[in-house]
Amino acid sequence: MLPKEKIARINYLSRKSKNEGLTSKEKEEQQSLRQEYLNVFRSSMTDTLHSVKIIDPKGNDVTPQKLRDSKNNRLH
Template identity: 65%
Template sequence: MLSKEKIARINALSKKSKSQGLTNEETQEQKALREEYINTFRASMENTLHSVTIVDPEGNDVTPEKLKEQKKNLKH
């Protein structure tokens, strides 16, 4: 998870971008922070998916084989 300070900085840069524009340094900082945020989000989502089992209404495990393989590889 990204720190509260970094999220606040992303929001501040976004607000400034809309109101008065950003310097080149601020634009680069915003780009780096957004990339870090997206990478953190993707890693979190991947971890969530690896802990999910999909079950149909009859109670059968219908988790896709690709996901089952990824789960198995993580355990080893």
């Protein structure tokens, strides 16, 4: 998770962009912060998916092979 200060800065730059516009330096900062946020989000989502196991009503593991392979690759 990003620190609250960075999330607050992302939100501030977004509001400023809509209301009055950003300088070129602020646009670069906004893009950098957005990319950092997306990287953290994607990593968190991947971790969440790696903890998922899908079971059908009969009790069989029906986790997609692609997810199983991804879990195994991560462990090695």
